[in-house]
Amino acid sequence: MENALLLDKRTQNLVENCILSDEILSELTFFFTIFSDKTRLKMLSALAISRMCVSDLAGVLSLNQTTVSHQLRLLKNLGAVDYERNGKVITYFLKDELIGDVLLKGMEFLGT
Amino acid sequence: MENALLLDKRTQNLVENCILSDEILSELTFFFTIFSDKTRLKMLSALAISRMCVSDLAGVLSLNQTTVSHQLRLLKNLGAVDYERNGKVITYFLKDELIGDVLLKGMEFLGT
DNA sequence: GGAATATATGTCAATGCGTTCATATTTCTT
DNA sequence: AAGAAATATGAACGCATTGACATATATTCC
Numbered sequence: 001m002e003n004a005l006l007l008d009k010r011t012q013n014l015v016e017n018c019i020l021s022d023e024i025l026s027e028l029t030f031f032f033t034i035f036s037d038k039t040r041l042k043m044l045s046a047l048a049i050s051r052m053c054v055s056d057l058a059g060v061l062s063l064n065q066t067t068v069s070h071q072l073r074l075l076k077n078l079g080a081v082d083y084e085r086n087g088k089v090i091t092y093f094l095k096d097e098l099i100g101d102v103l104l105k106g107m108e109f110l111g112t
Numbered sequence: 113m114e115n116a117l118l119l120d121k122r123t124q125n126l127v128e129n130c131i132l133s134d135e136i137l138s139e140l141t142f143f144f145t146i147f148s149d150k151t152r153l154k155m156l157s158a159l160a161i162s163r164m165c166v167s168d169l170a171g172v173l174s175l176n177q178t179t180v181s182h183q184l185r186l187l188k189n190l191g192a193v194d195y196e197r198n199g200k201v202i203t204y205f206l207k208d209e210l211i212g213d214v215l216l217k218g219m220e221f222l223g224t
Numbered sequence: 225g226g227a228a229t230a231t232a233t234g235t236c237a238a239t240g241c242g243t244t245c246a247t248a249t250t251t252c253t254t
Numbered sequence: 255a256a257g258a259a260a261t262a263t264g265a266a267c268g269c270a271t272t273g274a275c276a277t278a279t280a281t282t283c284c
Contacts, residue, residue, distance in 0.1 A: 003259085006201065007168045015161050015172050025150045028218045032153075035144035037272080038137045049127050054231060056119045060127050067273055069232055079221075088230045088281045089118065096224060102217050106140045109191075109210050117230090149242075166261060179243060181262055200251045200260045 034080045035102060039063065040071050047081065048100050051093035146192045147214060151175065152183050159193065160212050163205035 007015075020028070035041060042061050046052065052060070058068045072092055075081045082095040094100065119127075132140070147153060154173050158164065164172070170180045184204055187193045194207040206212065 003167055003171070005167055005260090006165055006203075007162070007172065011162045012168075012172060015158050018157070018161055019154065019173065020157055022150075024222065025153055027222050028153055028215075029148055029150050031218050031221050032144055032147035036141055036148040038134075038141050039272085041137050041140055041144075042131065045130070045132055046127050049130055050119070050123045053118055055117055055229095056124075060119065060124060061131065064274070065231075066233090066275080070273075073232075079224075085281095090231065091118075096221065098217060098221050098224065102214065102221075103140075105210060105214050105217060106143050109143050109208065109214075110136065110139050112191075112208060112210065151242080167259095176244070177261075178245080178263090182242080185262075197251095202261065 030078055034075065034078050034099070035106065037071075039067065040075060041103075043068065043071060043075070044080065044094070044099060044103065047092060047094050048103065051091050053089045053091050055089075057092065142190055146187065146190050146211070147218065149183075151179065152187060153215075155180065155183060155187070156192065156206070156211060156215065159204060159206050160215065163203050165201045165203050167201075169204065 034044070042063070043057060046057060046061060054065065054068055054072065057063070057072075058065045061068075072081065072083075076083065080095060080099050081092050083090050083092045085091075146156070154175070155169060158169060158173060166177065166180055166184065169175070169184075170177045173180075184193065184195075188195065192207060192211050193204050195202050195204045197203075
């Protein structure tokens, strides 16, 4: 029911040594959480085209302002976006081009 | 409270036209779901090193057989892995090298 | 200073996801 | 054919996540 069977010792050791630490696994899942929700993907793909304030983001995407704010905070905490304040208006933008890269990888996969 | 304000018409149209369709958004979130869970990441990173049967996967990673089976089914449905039967033993392997690419992008982000 | 605008936050209901237990299915062995 | 081994499946419980409403905070304008 739970015997390790076919793996030779070498490979087994290799795998056991290369298994990512629990902490890195956590950080990775946090990172990929960025992309695992429709609303967030929508927002990210919009921000990939142009930096935008919260209202515009909500308006263009037909989303609730509250929803957008919540998700922006999440994305901020995850390091996906950053913002810049100008008076009452706060403009958000993609922080790292890696974000765009990953989105493209996703699109690439769909084309497969 | 919800006026689009700062976006010029051109950009607004651009964004509205380039917004990914609901279906593509769904497919994308499905794709990224692959990477948004610790257990799955663990399994994928193990399979990135060597193809493996279910028992070995569970054994090496100290995971419940049932859990592994459930997640493998998910990964199979998402197109991340495929399998090969040999008698009672079923060997799973990464289906697409894109999976590895994306994992690397994640690691790259952590290094940032 | 007061009203209005832009954004953020707290809370909560609803939904979705992951794990586990029990059990089913498939294949091999004798 | 029976039992054992490997894997899959179904149901249920617990937990996290999402989005909506109400409200708070910050900033500008008059």
